[in-house]
Amino acid sequence: MVRKVNFASAVVLAVLFWRCTNHVEVATVDCSLNPTAIAVESTTNPTSCESFDGAITVTGSGGETPYQYSIDGGVTFQSSGAFTGLGGGTFIVTLKDSKGCESQTESTLTIQGSDLAATYEATADSECLSDNGTITINATGSHTPFQYRVGSGSFVSDGTFTGLGEGTYSITVKDAEGCSLxxxxxxxxxxxxxxxxxxxxxxxxxxxxxSGCHVSGGQSPNFTNFSNVQKNASLIKSRTGSRSMPPDGRTITQDQINLISCWVTDGALQN
Structure with missing residues (x-):
């Protein structure tokens, strides 16, 4: 069984942006006030190793409709909670509502007549301008050797993948008989x-x-005061990430955007 992942309620920011000389109105959406939920309604196991006829159907509730659903770690979304053409394995299905609030559930499809199974261990990505996360797959079954791939990449014999950024990855394990999950x-x-x-x-x-922006006598909040920066850290991350901050023709590099994002995700500490 794949390790379960706990997901805390998130606060999603919906922001109306103006230039520095104007007032900035900020509207926040607290996902914990109207949380989304996702449940597995039905599953169909694939009929064999070679068959990709498995299916998972999920339903959503809470939050704000319409919903979108993803089975590939949030890379692509669809309006339907029905996923077909699946082989065996364990899948994490994501629901996202119209406000961007998300919830996830896990569902496993069993390959009939196969004892192929796999778990994984991961280390966190602790680099900002590069990636150093790792995933190690531990496969078991009667038909060795095993092969592994991430996403749609090529199969390799080593089940350890390095240099990974934070996120959810789809891993395929294949045994010597061609059975995969x-x-x-x-x-x-x-x-x-x-x-x-x-x-x-x-x-x-x-x-x-x-001058004319987030300073004393300029636009509120005053970012020469660290406490104001800290209070607005999530907003700063959102605005710089969307390149709506800084305005008025000034630009910051992608590396600077990434540094801000990492600092905010780390907790926006006065360190």
Whole structure:
């Protein structure tokens, strides 16, 4: 059985942006006030190793309709909760509502007549401007050797994958008879060590806390005050990620955007 992943309620920001000389209105959506839920309604196991005729149907509730569903780690979504053409394995299905609030469930399809099984171990991605997460697949079954692949890549004999960013990956395991199964493996976000004093303050001071913008006598909030930056950390991450901040023709690099994102995800500490 694949390790279960716990997902806390998230706060999703829906923001109306103006230029620095104007007022910024911020509307927040607290997903915990009207949480989404997802449940497995039915499953159909594949009839054999060579058959991809398995199916999973899920239903959603809570949150705000319409819903979207994904079975590939949130890479692609569809309006229907029915997934067909599946082989054996363990799948994580994601529901996302119209406000961006998400919930997930896990479902396993068993391959009839096969003892092929797999679990995984993962280490978190603790790099910011590069990736160092790992996934190691532990396969068992009567028909060795096993082969492994991530996503739609080529099969390899080594079940350890390195240099991975945080996220959910679809792993396929295949035995010597050609029987295969899929598992969803998650690389968590590790603390990247990005600091306010060495990495983030200079970006904010040069691009946001400038004349006519987020300074005393300018647009609120005043980003020369760290507590205001910390209170608005998720908003800053969202705005820089969408490149709506900084406005007025100023730009920051993708590496600077990534540094801000890592610092905020690490907890937006005054370090």
């Amino acid at each position: 899929a598992i969803s493996a998650t690389v968590a976000h590790g603390n990247t060590g990005i600091t306010w004093s060495n990495d983030i303050k200079t970006i904010i001071d040069a691009n946001c806390a400038v």
